[in-house]
Amino acid sequence: MPERRRPQLNVHVQGWLLALPAVVLLAAFTHVPAVATVIDSFFSTPHGRRPAAFVGLDQYRTMMADPIFRLALKNNLLYALITVPVSIGLALAMALWVKGSIQGRTALRLAFFTPTILPMVAAANIWLFFYTPDYGLLNQVLRALGFSSVNWLGSPATALPALMALTIWKEAGFFMVFFLAALQQVSPVLYEAARMENASGWLVFRRITWPLVMPTTLFVAINALINAFRVVDQVIAMTGGGPNNATTLLLYYVFQVAFNFWDSAYAAALSTVLLLVLAIVAFLQFFLLDRKIHYR
């Protein structure tokens, strides 16, 4: 009897021992702080000698009345709503182009993928120059075409779209790679058959390619969605959330409240909202992507 039990016990102990370093670190930097954030959001920010006090839902009441928070949430939703589908659409188009026998596909692939490698901060500084009023490249092109110069980052109407364009520029090439992989799995026989039938390019795409890359599309969409709610580098580097909070996104607002205003409790309440959003995305993932296929 003991002979049989020992290896069993061994597996439990050994399994936990092996996982222990990872468990400790993950708990310390993900699970415990996530819970602590939620708890902190029900307290006030300690000031000088005044300790934190339980305030119930006060922080959330402040938040509901805070126009900047509402704007940040709206901006972020808009950001996700536009960058996710556009990046995915472009990524798929890029993958189809690069996969085929197009002239100079190596150069094209290089052009599409290179932005992915750049640090966002470096890309943001380059685009900052690109967007400069009057003599930035974009405005020089506009003027050559007879339009007047646009103050891209200085107008509330164009500042957020300008940041979105940078994000799409940087992300599309990355997602292209996933579609490339998916397309390589599609059996050439299917395309061969389609050609025999003399099907149009659009029909081939709709009937064969699109359904077959669907799982990849969902996977990429989820990732893009998570990224959209974690955007902060380009906001810090390019606009500082302005003009008049037109480019303030959730994580940037958390950063500002936490490290410029030092209002830790309010920052905790804002972080809780961010966690909630990510939880919703996780929920979506659970239902859209079959866990059995992708995680087992």
Next chain:
Amino acid sequence: MNILTRLTIAATLAVTALGASDASATDITFYYPIAVGGPITKVVDDYVAEFSKTHPDITVKPVYTGSYQDSIVKAMTAAKAGNAPDVAVLLSTDMFTLIDDELIEPYDAIAKSESDQAWIKSFYPAFMENSQADGHTWGIPFQRSTIVQYWNKDAFKAAGLDPEKPPANWDEMVAFGKKLTKRDASGAVTQWGLEIPSSGFPYWLFQALTTQNGAILANQDGTKVAYNDPKVVEALQFFADLSQKHEVMPKGVIDWGTTPKDFFEGKTAMMWTTTGNLTNVRSNAKFAFGVAALPSKVRGGSPTGGGNIYIFKSGDKARQAAALEFARFLSTPERAADWGIATGYVATRPDAWQTDAMKKYVSGFASAAVARDQLKEAVAELSTHDNQRVTKALNDALQAVLTGVKPAKPALDEAQAEATRILARYQP
């Protein structure tokens, strides 16, 4: 696993070796923001080198921390982690924030000798307005400025204006601006009359307009603001009108950082910016330019601006003494003069202007004295408790109005309400 283990150990060792610089009694850290490129950080490095030559018992570690905004974030994060710098140059307006979090030591608590006392009194009173509160002196002026107007003399000549005569009041500024704004055949502007930047810290430039219109934005204690005073509303209306009605200034938010470049490129004929840009303009403008005090409305004037030297609480007497010694070293008349010449900031004390180096500089370049002469009309820069938030309320209102999202009055009413809410905690 062997290689991995070794790599990890090597990395950990390297990290530990780099992370821990053991602090002996007289090692002090100095944070500073300066923002033009190479030569200026080098000037600071040279000061530190000179200091260590005359003070072999003190080692100063200078840390360049980026823009003012970056620097206050860095100083606060470091201080809250129990790792504060000993000395730092930060915006004079950060004073209340630093006091409220009990991060800085007042000079009068550590500088007690007679010569120390005389030293504290040796700076321009206009600069000390943002350095003193509750009867204590918390900051010593280092890189202080006022806003001045720069104009392109060649552009003035081309527009038929007297190249030696900058606008003296708001009406002239608009009139000149209209003459200086040039459009091509399609109606697109090729040269603007004026740029007053409005990114980052628009409140500062706006405060020049409110000052000229006879308004004061905050009380001396930093507990009350007057954002929706009718004179402030009027000033904001004028600010917005410059681009929206008179069309002499680009629409939308004008970036602070690129404004000098726009001036060099001939995209704008006049600009408002800190006197701290003087040396930058002098070495990069390829045309004859002038510098003058800002135009007036009911009065002239500009807020002061720029950075003070703060001494952080460290609980270590020796380090605080060393920090004080370094602060005194940085603010001698000779060094104040030298720093002013290197950058364009206003040398912070009257006797600095009596040094030979400064006399020689001013005699060859009269523009250098403009910002100093404007001090007579200068007011304290907007500074309150919870300063970042209270000024953000105003900044947001300004940007909303400048970008045409809101009219001036309701925007400022909102800003006032928000500021009042934040400041409620500090009311006596």
Next chain:
Amino acid sequence: MLNRLGEFASTVIAWLFGLIWALPLLYAIWAAVHPSAFATRFDLLAPLTLQNFGRAWAAAPFARYFLNTALLVLGVMAAQFVICTLAAFGLARWKFFGSGVLFALILVQLMVTPDVLIMENYRTLQKLGLIDTLTGVGLPYVASAFGIFLLRQSFKSIPKELDDAARMEGASTLQTIRRVYLPLARPVYVAYGLVSVSYHWNNFLWPLIVTNSVETRPLTVGLQVFASVDQGIDWSVICAAALMTSAPLMIAFLLFQRAFIQSFLRAGIR
């Protein structure tokens, strides 16, 4: 005929997009290798210069930033390899008590990365006394859900027989991992290593908060500190600096394009 025309149009559009995608970088390179006066004027005869790189290099301690980033990415990668390998092995091979729940909890980090919880994680580091250290910058990322997931996946595909054979010869668990699993999963390690290195090379928000001094500041933060000037911007120098900070990754990518893309693919397919 119609199909041909369509194909031609598609090629033209592809090239148009390719051009648009390449433009910002080409523009930055143009600005960086010409004197400032030509940054915004396109003149084919403009003199070429490396001065902007020289000025950027001299104006900020970029050499130190490079060293910091190199130490950071290599240190993080090495630590990730060790920690993720151990956890992944246990989860791949044994069904121990609570292993299912544990794995699910680990996957939470795929969503909630350490930078989402900046405030709390900053406090934790503060308590550990790790603010302003490279260890502090790297530590929250060392136990990576992504790494555990990826390695577990590939360990699972390794035949159990090989494992058993090693055990028969009296190898301990760690020895088995080293002799059997590491060599077989090598391509996955390469892939994961590349992804990890490029992620941490580019990471910004967390190091921005945690580092205060030149001795710990990585390249991204150094670049931002350098570029955020209060007093006027010289685009040529900033473009030069931006390119410089990305150069090692870019050059590596150009040299090993295929391997890079393969690795990203491998790491991406879940």
